[in-house]
Amino acid sequence: MKKEIYGRPGKIKKIIIIIVKRIPLVIYTGSVAFPLYFLVFNSFKTRTNYMVNKLKLPFPFTIENFIGVFTKEHFARWLLNSLFITIVAMTIGSIIALLLSYGFSNFQFKQKKASFSFVASLMILPPIVIIVPLYRLYFELKLLNTYLGTILIYIAYVIPFWTYFLTKFFASIPKSIKESAKIDGGSDIIILFRLILPLSKAPIVTLTVASSLFIWNDLLIPLIFMQEDNLRTLMVGLTVFRGRLTMNFPAIFAGMVISTIPMAILFIYGQKYFLKGLLSGAIKG
Amino acid sequence: MPKNGLNKGQIYFFLPAIIVISFIFLIPIINLFKLSFQDINIEARTTSFVGLQNYATLLKDNVFIKSVRNNLILISMVVPVLTALCILFSVLLFECRRDFKFFQVTIFLPYILSITVVGILFTILLQKNGPINGILKSIGFGFLAIDWLGNPRIAILTVGLIIIWKELGFGTTLFLSRLMGISSDLIAAADIDGANWWRKVISIYVPHLSGIIFFYITLTIINLFSWVFNYIYVITRGGPGNSTYVFEFFIYNRVFWYNQINYASSAAVIVFVSLITVIYFQMRSRAGLDEKRDIW
Numbered sequence: 001m002k003k004e005i006y007g008r009p010g011k012i013k014k015i016i017i018i019i020v021k022r023i024p025l026v027i028y029t030g031s032v033a034f035p036l037y038f039l040v041f042n043s044f045k046t047r048t049n050y051m052v053n054k055l056k057l058p059f060p061f062t063i064e065n066f067i068g069v070f071t072k073e074h075f076a077r078w079l080l081n082s083l084f085i086t087i088v089a090m091t092i093g094s095i096i097a098l099l100l101s102y103g104f105s106n107f108q109f110k111q112k113k114a115s116f117s118f119v120a121s122l123m124i125l126p127p128i129v130i131i132v133p134l135y136r137l138y139f140e141l142k143l144l145n146t147y148l149g150t151i152l153i154y155i156a157y158v159i160p161f162w163t164y165f166l167t168k169f170f171a172s173i174p175k176s177i178k179e180s181a182k183i184d185g186g187s188d189i190i191i192l193f194r195l196i197l198p199l200s201k202a203p204i205v206t207l208t209v210a211s212s213l214f215i216w217n218d219l220l221i222p223l224i225f226m227q228e229d230n231l232r233t234l235m236v237g238l239t240v241f242r243g244r245l246t247m248n249f250p251a252i253f254a255g256m257v258i259s260t261i262p263m264a265i266l267f268i269y270g271q272k273y274f275l276k277g278l279l280s281g282a283i284k285g
Numbered sequence: 286m287p288k289n290g291l292n293k294g295q296i297y298f299f300l301p302a303i304i305v306i307s308f309i310f311l312i313p314i315i316n317l318f319k320l321s322f323q324d325i326n327i328e329a330r331t332t333s334f335v336g337l338q339n340y341a342t343l344l345k346d347n348v349f350i351k352s353v354r355n356n357l358i359l360i361s362m363v364v365p366v367l368t369a370l371c372i373l374f375s376v377l378l379f380e381c382r383r384d385f386k387f388f389q390v391t392i393f394l395p396y397i398l399s400i401t402v403v404g405i406l407f408t409i410l411l412q413k414n415g416p417i418n419g420i421l422k423s424i425g426f427g428f429l430a431i432d433w434l435g436n437p438r439i440a441i442l443t444v445g446l447i448i449i450w451k452e453l454g455f456g457t458t459l460f461l462s463r464l465m466g467i468s469s470d471l472i473a474a475a476d477i478d479g480a481n482w483w484r485k486v487i488s489i490y491v492p493h494l495s496g497i498i499f500f501y502i503t504l505t506i507i508n509l510f511s512w513v514f515n516y517i518y519v520i521t522r523g524g525p526g527n528s529t530y531v532f533e534f535f536i537y538n539r540v541f542w543y544n545q546i547n548y549a550s551s552a553a554v555i556v557f558v559s560l561i562t563v564i565y566f567q568m569r570s571r572a573g574l575d576e577k578r579d580i581w
Contacts, residue, residue: 017482018381025377029391032454038396038416039406054416096301103298109290117303121564122310124504126511128533129557130309132550133316133542147503159302188294190391217399219515220533224541235401239519242405267397283309 006007043253046251050250060103074230075242075255078237081147081226086215089151090208093158098158101166102192106178116167121268127153127220135224143225150225156213161214162207169203170196209266213245216263234259314557320550327544337553340539348527355441359509359531361378361450362445366501375460376490389461392454396410400451404519407447408434438527444529448513453570456501463497464490503541503567510563511556532556 042050043065044058070076104116132154135144143149165220173196181191197204222233232240238255267274289542291299293488312572323333343349378388395403411433420428467489475485512532521529523538530538532552539549 015503021377024373025381025388029388031450032392032395034401035406035410037452038410039402040471051387053421055378059556084303096305100302103295103452107291107295107298117568119306121396121568122306124507124560124564125555126514126533128511128514128536129553129560130313132536132546132553133313133320134309135540136546137313138318152305153309156305157524159305165303188298201408213397217398217401217515219518223518224562235399236310238405253508254407260345260402261396263397263399 039253040257042250043257046076047248047250053192065250066105066258069251069254069258072251073237073241074232075237077230078232078234079258080082080175081231082234082259085147085151085154085222086212088147089154089158089215090212092151093155093211094162094208096155096203097159098197100163100194101170102188104163105170106188116163119160120164125156125165127157129221131224138225145226145228145231147231150222153221153225154218157214158211161211165203165207167202169200173199180268202273205270209274212266213263231284237274296394315389317550317553317557320547321554324547327424333435335547339548340555342548343551343555348530349535351527352532353531355529355531356510356513358441359445359513360506362442363448363509364502364505367449367452367456367505368498371460371501372486372491372494374457375454375464375494376486378457378461379490380447389458393458394454395451396455398451400515402517403447403451404516406533407450408520411443431524434527437525439522440525441529444513444516447520448509448516452505456505459501460497463494467493500515503563507560508561530542 038054038198041058042054044061044063044239047065048061049058049060090167104112131179138144138149146249177193177195181195186194217235219235219239222236226232226236229240238252241252241255320341322334322336323332325332330483366497376390378385381388407416412418413432417433419425421430431439434440434510470487472485476487480488511533513531514537517523517534518537519533523530523534533556536549536552536556539545539552
């Protein structure tokens with residue numbers, strides 16, 4: 001890995017090549033960094049300061065926007081809604097998917113391959129396809145504007161995503177481990193939670209990060225199924241915010257920064273596994 | 286179901302998933318097809334079977350055709366640019382191990398941000414008198430300081446650019462992780478043979494990435510075809526006029542603004558059937574790839 005990979009030419013030419021290769025990376029990194037800089041720094045400016053200068057450093061520096069945001073609209077409630085929906089849907093969805101993946105990777109039955117492909121393909125079924133009939137169904141069952149209704153949809157989206165990757169991972173665990181546990185009298189459910197689960201930390205963390213991001217950041221489902229103001233999720237709330245606080249950009253920025261923090265924490269926590277998961281092929285081509 | 290070879294205890298591993306999937310996916314999809322052949326009159330509370338009439342109207346609807354065209358514009362713009370940039374940046378990152386970490390973390394940040402945040406942020410940045418045009422003018426690129434989102438001819442392309450900004454980090458990281466699997470001997474051998482950079486890209490990196498490139502392109506096409514609602518809703522709401530309508534926004538708009546449930550359902554059926562077709566071909570060719578690589 002440490003081998004010199006730039007070929008044989010002279011030192012100066014080598015340095016020039018290195019610099020030329022870095023230029024696109026620097027431009028790219030800059031184009032990523034600039035909007036983020038704009039977002040974060042402006043969230044610490046006062047309204048008037050933002051109007052006068054949008055690009056300079058936040059001076060005078062204020063955290064007023066971050067405090068103020070919680071007193072505006074139902075921001076705190078929206079934040080809790082998002083947390084609640086994400087955590088509950090993730091927990092239940094992942095347990096159902098664990099069971100299903102174990103079933104797919106260990107039990108033999110007819111049409112196994114076909115049913116696995118069917119479940120996996122649901123992963124990319126866009127919500128817009130099911131939303132119209134689902135809205136009518138929810139209307140009949142009085143599930144509109146309920147946590148249960150929204151959480152159920154997300155559970156349904158967690159299952160195919162997790163099952164696709166976990167089944168492949170479970171299948172890669174040597175059969176001998178499971179068989180020896182079976183001989184010791186372990187039932188399937190005990191094998192799954194005592195034996196397989198601890199071995200699956202990397203893919204589970206990876207999938208948790210990826211699907212939490214999906215649920216937390218989603219807009220369409222809560223936009224339609226959680227229309228009451230106090231039931232909105234944070235992402236829908238932000239779009240409402242933008243409409244209502246048209247001139248108070250720093251407050252909107254502060255709201256956006258806060259909305260990103262939980263996922264940033266989750267990502268930092270899971271980063272090691274997430275990148276490892278990518279490397280080891282938990283998300284596989 | 287003993288004929289399937291599952292015993293009673295094993296059924297329970299499948300049962301919760303079967304219930305949820307049936308409730309959220311299967312029943313609604315069956316109902317979707319039913320709705321698309323009906324015409325529900327809300328005031329008179331009557332439902333009549335109209336056959337393919339909704340579909341016939343749809344094909345004559347200019348807004349629908351425009352929506353499809355916008356999806357296709359996004360696909361034909363974003364897919365090649367995004368894929369090429371992912372290859373370029375993953376190779377460049379792969380070759381510069383030293384500052385690797387810094388670049389890698391920075392470019393991955395947009396992946397964590399929500400489309401909502403990215404969308405709101407860019408609508409502010411890309412205003413006609415906004416910061417990006419300000420910078421462009423001040424560095425002498427004033428001719429580029431266009432009305433990014435206000436010009437109906439350009440708006441959909443601007444949305445495409447924002448999508449690229451958001452998606453590039455994930456794709457690059459994905460490709461990079463695959464490049465890490467190349468044996469360093471192979472690259473050393475190429476260097477000894479005097480292969481130049483371009484040669485290495487064509488003969489080593491791209492062939493090594495071919496599987497993941499194929500996967501990524503399929504995924505991106507599917508996303509741009511049926512998962513762009515969030516971008517459109519936040520950035521343009523279909524405007525200016527209806528110049529940035531896409532499939533999903535069209536359906537959303539017809540149902541929740543005009544109450545045309547059946548009409549929207551037939552549009553959703555078209556999305557669904559097109560997707561099934563794409564998945565079918567993807568799976569067939571994937572199956573071929575998988576067998577070759579012996580993943581299963």
